[in-house]
């Protein structure tokens with residue numbers, strides 16, 4: 097992202113964002129509520145438009161619309177707080193739909209790969225069920241499998257564990273940690289500082305629409321540079 101700006105009405109929600117994420121890098125985005133973290137994530141796969149600046153994925157600018165946009169969404173997987181599975185499709189159909197439609201895979205190939213991915217995230221035994229029959233943690237793991245089925249170049253996670261009961265958070269973070277260790281390129285908005293410490297190559301701190309500072313988890317957590325970051329860390333660490 098280079099010089100990206102976005103407004104919601106009078107609110108300048110992304111202010112001149114410069115951010116480069118390298119292949120295989122895991123970047124955690126943290127910051128106070130309303131600082132623009134979700135909007136940043138959503139802008140990267142064009143769920144939000146932006147007014148100025150540029151965003152490139154793998155050297156190519158974001159497409160505007162049409163088939164190219166569907167391909168972009170396949171290349172840039174997104175996992176939301178609220179899972180966003182298709183309620184009236186089975187778990188297996190949720191994972192095969194994109195590969196069949198967008199990646200033009202055969203039904204057989206898509207189902208074979210889907211079952212491998214569902215096994216990988218530990219929900220293959222639920223393949224014929226519907227999302228509402230699964231726990232939140234299981235649904236979120238299906239959402240991760242669904243993104244992975246598209247063979248994304250990068251995965252965005254927007255507070256993927258915020259809607260989960262505490263005992264289900266670990267099972268989702270474990271899947272994300274193994275993805276990180278395997279070299280997936282990831283941008284993760286999260287309040288899970290343990291995960292950030294364990295899995296992140298870099299922590300980006302946003303405040304009031306701007307990237308205020310960034311560094312390795314060790315540097316950022318032990319030696320934040322700005323008063324706002326110190327204040328934010330003081331609040332979440334004593335929370």
Ligand SMILES: Nc1ncnc2c1ncn2[C@@H]1O[C@H](COP(=O)(O)OP(=O)(O)OP(=O)(O)O)[C@@H](O)[C@H]1O
Nearest residue numbers: 104105107109127128129130131132133134135136
């Ligand atoms: N669709 C929208 N229309 C108008 N304002 C919006 C919209 N989406 C977000 N905003 C505003 O933009 C600002 C940034 O929101 P955003 O959700 O990106 O912040 P955030 O850092 O992810 O917050 P949180 O941690 O609470 O999820 C907030 O003030 C929010 O109210």
